[in-house]
Amino acid sequence: MIRVILTDIEGTTSSISFVHDVLFPFATRHLPGFIREHVDEPAVSEQLDEVARVSGVDRSDLEGLIDALSGWIRDDRKETSLKALQGMVWEQGYQEGELKGHIYPDAADYLQRWHDRGLRLFVYSSGSVKAQKLIFGFTTEGDFTPFFSGYFDTRIGGKKDAASYRNILGELGVEAGTVLFLSDVEAELEAAESAGMKTAWLVRDGDLPETARHVARNFAEVDTLLRKR
Numbered sequence: 001m002i003r004v005i006l007t008d009i010e011g012t013t014s015s016i017s018f019v020h021d022v023l024f025p026f027a028t029r030h031l032p033g034f035i036r037e038h039v040d041e042p043a044v045s046e047q048l049d050e051v052a053r054v055s056g057v058d059r060s061d062l063e064g065l066i067d068a069l070s071g072w073i074r075d076d077r078k079e080t081s082l083k084a085l086q087g088m089v090w091e092q093g094y095q096e097g098e099l100k101g102h103i104y105p106d107a108a109d110y111l112q113r114w115h116d117r118g119l120r121l122f123v124y125s126s127g128s129v130k131a132q133k134l135i136f137g138f139t140t141e142g143d144f145t146p147f148f149s150g151y152f153d154t155r156i157g158g159k160k161d162a163a164s165y166r167n168i169l170g171e172l173g174v175e176a177g178t179v180l181f182l183s184d185v186e187a188e189l190e191a192a193e194s195a196g197m198k199t200a201w202l203v204r205d206g207d208l209p210e211t212a213r214h215v216a217r218n219f220a221e222v223d224t225l226l227r228k229r
Ligand SMILES: CSCCC(=O)C(=O)COP(=O)(O)O
Pocket: 008, 009, 010, 011, 019, 023, 078, 083, 124, 125, 126, 127, 128, 131, 132, 135, 159
């Protein structure tokens, strides 16, 4: 029986277009100025150490590091240091009302219903935990953070690695078969299944794939799957 729902964000609870056409361009515009202004703060400096290590750019070359980060945003790299810095920049946008998080109406509806039915809800996204709390805390439909019991980002491991899902199970202290993982990316579902989790593949647009996996177009269809399991 499913007792825990672990959900991805981009393409699952929220649109890919919001992330790529709103959040990433916002970070591209504001990240350079943010880094120049906050370079000496430990939280920023620590991430820049990691950007230098991964990119090979000299740590003293601030503009080179900013260029590397801009390239990573363009290439949609899921680097933990980039995600941490993006979260800091988006925080300003949400606090000042320039950003409002997108959530699909069906996701908004069923997150509340599942929470009210006693299911425990967790997030696992490449976006930093800070970014996850922001997107759900400042949605156009209100604050959804009260429904979540916890958040995981790539500090626990990459989303295509089975070990990450085993680490999450260790943190949750539950049997793998009681967890349903929701994602739009098949490689992530495969990794979660390798760790023993149940999965549902969110396919929000286009034709449904021919697959043996459980597929859902929206959270109402996930709920139907959930009730059968
Ligand atoms: C937490 S909102 C920003 C999402 C993000 O930065 C991202 O890379 C999306 O990753 P996901 O694992 O949710 O597909």
